[in-house]
Amino acid sequence: MKIDRVVWIVLDSVGIGAMPDAASYGDDPASDTLGNIARLRPLHLPHLCELGLGNIKPLAGLPAAEKPLASYGRCTLASPGKDTTTGHWEMVGIHLAKPFPLFPNGFPADFMQRFEAEIGRGTLGNKAASGTEIMAELGDEHVRTGKPIVYTSADSVFQIAAHEDVISLFELYRICEIARRMLSGPLEVGRVIARPFQGPKGAYTRTTNRKDYAVPPPPMLLDVLDHANVPVHSVGKIFDVFLGRGIRSYDKTKSNADGMAKTLAALDEVDRGLIFTNLVDFDSLYGHRNDVEGYAAALEAVDQWLPSLLAALQPSDLLILTADHGCDPTTPSTDHSREYVPLLAYAPASPAGKNLGTRGSLSDIGKTVAAIFSVPMATGESFLEVL
Incomplete structure (x- = not known):
């Protein structure tokens, strides 16, 4: 054959x-x-x-x-x-x-401090959560403050959600690239994922501009x-x-x-x-x-x-x-x-x-x-x- x-x-x-x-x-x-x-x-x-x-x-x-x-x-x-x-x-x-490392209780505080210093912004979240749930929970605060939402799951991922009208795709991708570079050694998760969303308050929806940064x-x-x-x-x-x-x-x-x-x-x-x-x-x-x-x-x-x-x-x-x-x-x-x-x-x-x-x-x-x-x-x- x-x-x-x-x-x-x-x-x-x-x-x-x-x-x-x-x-x-x-x-x-x-x-x-x-x-x-x-x-x-x-x-x-x-x-x-x-x-x-x-x-x-x-x-x-x-x-x-x-x-x-x-x-x-x-x-x-x-x-x-x-x-x-x-x-x-x-x-x-x-x-x-x-296995790739998991962070069910969020990422270490010292890492998050260094990450925030690198990107020049504070962050929200830093916990394990469903993407749709954390978007509904913290979306309004994100829009008000400009702070990206960081979350993980039962998988080895560092996910960053941001409204496209608050943080541009170019900037969100740049932030993800910084995270990928910093997450090494015992913090080397399988993927960093950009999770952009759009929409008005109470009706946030993910866009198709997701981007994954794998090991x-x-x-x-x-x-x-x-x-x-x-x-x-x-x-x-x-x-x-x-x-x-x-x-x-x-x-x-x-x-x-x-x-x-x-x-x-x-x-x-x-x-x-x-x-x-x-x-x-x-x-x-x-x-x-x-x-x-x-x-x-x-x-x-x-x-x-x-x-x-x-x-x-x-x-x-x-x-x-x-x-x-x-x-x-x-x-x-x-x-x-x-x-x-x-x-x-x-x-x-x-x-x-x-x-x-x-x-x-x-x-x-x-x-x-x-x-x-x-x-x-x-x-x-x-x-x-x-x-």
Whole structure:
């Protein structure tokens, strides 16, 4: 089977059941993003089921296909953690020895004093909070004082929110760059995130001008592909997660719908190599807000889009659908959940799905891509021969 192009789509946070160590990460051991949504709200996902989604494990109302079109399985997150950076890094071959640091009680006072001196402003917040909640709580004071809102979450993030009419995007990004430079050593969080918002008092809403500042990754798959002259095109936040490393062209996105449209457009423009997409709305709009209906509708929107995607694939393509962690909207927590992630691999030239089982790590996906393009990757076990 000759493969010239891989379309790799991360359905951000669409986990498929708690891992055995989930409780040690503070998770509800019953966390199961996809399974619990299907149990509470009937899902209409016929195209995903045709690929083999229901073959991975029993899911309420989502039947197993008698002859699944895709090979199917689930991936274990081998690295410690349950966040975007950990999951995406593992996919491309980086296994963390220890998790990125968390700050559930806010960042140290001495650091915040130095940070405020560097940016020439005081700050508000400095606590773990939901982005929408802290915007409602401190937005008015921010507008009145001009002080940016600093907050974190159960993930390893330093987030800075500011009204675009109070602190310009250029200035907000500059402040984030200062934070990224200062957050090193034991304070080296996975990401610094600019969280701009707009709107009048009582009706603040986030804009689409979010920007992530990730920790520079060590050498990984995208670097090796670039060195081997294999083009990589990214869609969505992939570019930010990897700081653009190894990525020759990219599209930023405003929504899942925008990401799906730009992935289809990329298929018309990129005739070989890797198209690497992240669809983030599952996580950012629905999982963190415990919005079961929104999450379910977003899953159905992807399913409705799948026929267009499959029709655009060439015989020498491979489509991989997976996720990076969970974010179960049905549990009391609004944080990520440490879950297995689904794995569907569809090759138009060989539409006869096989059971890929439970993979030892997300690196198995990257190792498979590496095998396709004959480049080295130290971690993971390829499933290309099974396909």
